[in-house]
Amino acid sequence: MSEQLIKHFARFVEIKEADVPAILSYFQPIRLAKKESLLSEGSICTSNYFVVKGCLRLFFVNEKGVEQTIQFAIENWWLTDYLAFQNQQPSNFYIQGVEKTEVLAISFSAQEQLFQQFPHLERYFRLIYQKAYGASQVRIKFLYDYSREELYQNFAASYPQFIQRIPQYLLASFLGFTPEYLSELRKKKRA
């Protein structure tokens, strides 16, 4: 399970074989059942999560009590509530397994120790966050610029494997649709 994380590090920075056990000692493996939670609104956001297998989602519950998904993370993606993580404060979000999911968790204090012992891993996370932040700029552009239908078409073209994998009601929530509207769009696309 942990080999995959080391492989992902090694795509961006050099990892010496001898350092692997020390690096991994900062991470804790967690196995989640479908719909099991890693983080709940109001709880301190203690950890950052690397998805080894499966899929996580980040969502909030709006005033009407409806769950609104704003992010998914599949294999090799990191997910947490980054402001709450950085400040070690209560989160406004939930993180839950979409399916049976395996993650490697690193707590805030363990992450600081990891960086002290292996400062070159700062580069790995700098690159990961730079890319994630860049992707969020593009996403915000889409939220301003695209109609709901265009959002769906763009998402389906960019992430075809997601469309197959994610339950329809979660995909609808992510795109800000009702499940009925999404079902109409899909029929339209097939027609």
Add this chain to the structure above:
Amino acid sequence: MSEQLIKHFARFVEIKEADVPAILSYFQPIRLAKKESLLSEGSICTSNYFVVKGCLRLFFVNEKGVEQTIQFAIENWWLTDYLAFQNQQPSNFYIQGVEKTEVLAISFSAQEQLFQQFPHLERYFRLIYQKAYGASQVRIKFLYDYSREELYQNFAASYPQFIQRIPQYLLASFLGFTPEYLSELRKKKRA
């Protein structure tokens, strides 16, 4: 002008006095007139920009030819199109001075050299991006969750200095309003 950047680095990482000239040698000062551009759609996004004085905005031009602002950056903020910068590709965005603005620019290749010579600056950028990415998660939540009026109230409460400083038509564009709707909201608030 460059002292401010060093001070900002020093908030997050240790900077030795003796290293300052070498660090600064990677940056190029640029003075922008109001509405002068740093980046245009279709151009390679060569550089990352630190605002010393003034204000930048990131925007795109939609199908109707309307400028849609999605980000502002004032003193001590960094701004670029991060995906286009990381990939050294043409941007879908424009970056322009909102007012007379002074920035320090670092090109992609200069940034790589800076990290080679001063690897501990990776930590500075890791922290900056982690925070910016976290803020974008919260922003995406607001875009899903808030009515237009709530977006304005939240923005006015969080960034009162912005409301004073940014021209009304740009603020309206940022919030996805017409200038007329923003003017109504402001009257309502004063009433």
